[in-house]
Amino acid sequence: xxxxxxxxxxxxxxxxxxxxxxxxxxxxxxxxxxxxxxxxxxxxxxxxxxxxxxxxxxxxxxxxxxxxxxxxxxxxxxxxxxxxxxxxxxxxxxxxxxxxxxxxxxxxxxxxxxxxxxxxxxxxxxxxxxxxxxxxxxxxxxxxxxxxxxxxxxxxxxxxxxxxxxxxxxxxxxxxxxxxxxxxxxxxxxxxxxxxxxxxxxxxxxxxxxxxxxxxxxxxxxxxxxxxxxxxxxxxxxxxxxxxxxxxxxxxxxxxxxxxxxxxxxxxxxxxxxxxxxxxxxxxxxxxxxxxxxxxxxxxxxxxxxxxxxxxxxxxxxxxxxxxxxxxxxxxxxxxxxxxxxxxxxxxxxxxxxxxxxxxxxxxxxxxxxxxxxxxxxxxxxxxxxxxxxxxxxxxxxxxxxxxxxxxxxxxxxxxxxxxxxxxxxxxxxxxxxxxxxxxx
Ligand SMILES: Nc1nc2c(ncn2[C@@H]2O[C@H](COP(=O)(O)OP(=O)(O)O)[C@@H](O)[C@H]2O)c(=O)[nH]1
Ligand SMILES: [Mg+2]
Numbered sequence: 001x002x003x004x005x006x007x008x009x010x011x012x013x014x015x016x017x018x019x020x021x022x023x024x025x026x027x028x029x030x031x032x033x034x035x036x037x038x039x040x041x042x043x044x045x046x047x048x049x050x051x052x053x054x055x056x057x058x059x060x061x062x063x064x065x066x067x068x069x070x071x072x073x074x075x076x077x078x079x080x081x082x083x084x085x086x087x088x089x090x091x092x093x094x095x096x097x098x099x100x101x102x103x104x105x106x107x108x109x110x111x112x113x114x115x116x117x118x119x120x121x122x123x124x125x126x127x128x129x130x131x132x133x134x135x136x137x138x139x140x141x142x143x144x145x146x147x148x149x150x151x152x153x154x155x156x157x158x159x160x161x162x163x164x165x166x167x168x169x170x171x172x173x174x175x176x177x178x179x180x181x182x183x184x185x186x187x188x189x190x191x192x193x194x195x196x197x198x199x200x201x202x203x204x205x206x207x208x209x210x211x212x213x214x215x216x217x218x219x220x221x222x223x224x225x226x227x228x229x230x231x232x233x234x235x236x237x238x239x240x241x242x243x244x245x246x247x248x249x250x251x252x253x254x255x256x257x258x259x260x261x262x263x264x265x266x267x268x269x270x271x272x273x274x275x276x277x278x279x280x281x282x283x284x285x286x287x288x289x290x291x292x293x294x295x296x297x298x299x300x301x302x303x304x305x306x307x308x309x310x311x312x313x314x315x316x317x318x319x320x321x322x323x324x325x326x327x328x329x330x331x332x333x334x335x336x337x338x339x340x341x342x343x344x345x346x347x348x349x350x351x352x353x354x355x356x357x358x359x360x361x362x363x364x365x366x367x368x369x370x371x372x373x374x375x376x377x378x379x380x381x382x383x384x385x386x387x388x389x390x391x392x393x394x395x396x397x398x399x400x401x402x403x404x405x406x407x408x409x410x411x412x413x414x415x416x417x418x419x420x421x422x423x424x425x426x427x428x429x430x431x432x433x434x435x436x437x438x439x440x441x
């Protein structure tokens with residue numbers, strides 16, 4: 001979502017490289033480009049204005065930082081300022097009743113499912129309930145989500161008073177001692193008085209620890225005035241930006257904190273339960289500047305692959321003993337980490353190139369199926385696989401002999417590549433990318 005911005009900012013500061021000192025003329029030129037890039041990324045114009053103003057003041061005052069060139073110096077300043085407008089503090093949810101509010105269809109119910117999942121994984125006790133009496137289907141939607149996450153769902157089917165539901169849900173949560181009660185609310189297509197009154201009363205009733213506004217990133221700047229109104233009436237404590245996986249330009253993410261004064265706490269990046277990321281301003285700033293987001297990547301990797309297994313795999317790779325069994329593990333690991341293109345964007349330096357890397361999960365699944373259809377002996381030593389075995393394997397995995405051949409060829413190439421890698425010593429940069437992707441996507 002920030003690809004365009006990433007490329008443009010980098011371009012602007014790259015031009016500063018080579019100069020010994022930051023001249024006003026040069027700085028102005030770079031800032032002009034950054035300003036345009038931000039506007040094109042749909043950042044709120046008022047936010048852009050104050051951002052550029054601060055950048056100019058800081059940049060002109062700045063001495064070139066020791067060890068950095070002028071371009072890098074400015075990049076560092078841009079990074080600090082970006083972190084600032086993105087909100088500074090890491091996200092957290094205070095224990096208690098968390099009220100989710102927003103317009104219809106922005107992703108409130110889905111986000112409750114995702115948040116419940118996130119909190120549960122962190123070891124918290126969670127219950128969810130819905131005050132959305134306007135659409136019975138909405139209650140059922142939340143009930144199903146709660147079931148798949150495995151958290152308590154307080155059922156108030158047939159009730160027709162949101163306030164009463166909220167009161168009883170809070171009472172139940174207190175009795176059962178749950179740490180978080182996530183409360184869903186009804187939305188509307190537009191702001192209307194009736195909804196605002198209902199939400200105000202709800203807030204009074206439950207005395208929430210958090211009032212979270214769920215905004216659809218695809219709405220762009222149009223979301224800002226609505227957000228402001230919700231904030232004035234309800235006193236929001238945070239924002240979740242959903243649908244950041246779509247083609248939203250990211251401008252809203254950069255505008256919310258500065259324009260409304262409420263921090264973004266999470267972003268939704270897909271329809272599945274796992275598609276929620278805590279919003280870390282510093283990491284987001286790194287990502288926007290194309291510096292990658294290593295921390296998020298590491299956290300994801302740690303969740304997806306047990307540490308022992310990761311070490312074992314790394315050792316094998318280093319020793320050049322990379323079997324088809326290991327390839328399978330790696331493919332499974334990729335699936336668990338979620339959509340690969342999202343992941344690749346987090347790798348430093350790769351962000352501007354990820355559009356060119358096509359990722360096909362179906363293909364990965366097919367490859368896993370092929371390896372699954374081999375005997376353990378064949379996985380250790382694929383040379384023994386003859387044509388008749390290839391036919392069996394293809395049949396067993398629902399693929400063709402060509403697919404099997406392709407996988408074996410790719411495996412051989414990977415192995416060759418890894419051997420070379422080993423000789424060149426792990427991690428040493430040889431110009432360009434520190435590594436190439438020999439993987440089959
Ligand atoms: N692609 C994508 N879709 C989302 C995301 N969050 C929610 N949705 C979809 O948006 C639609 C509306 O979501 P819902 O939770 O019912 O919205 P609500 O009316 O605010 O409760 C559903 O089809 C969701 O699957 C997201 O982060 N990414
Ligand atoms: Mg809903």
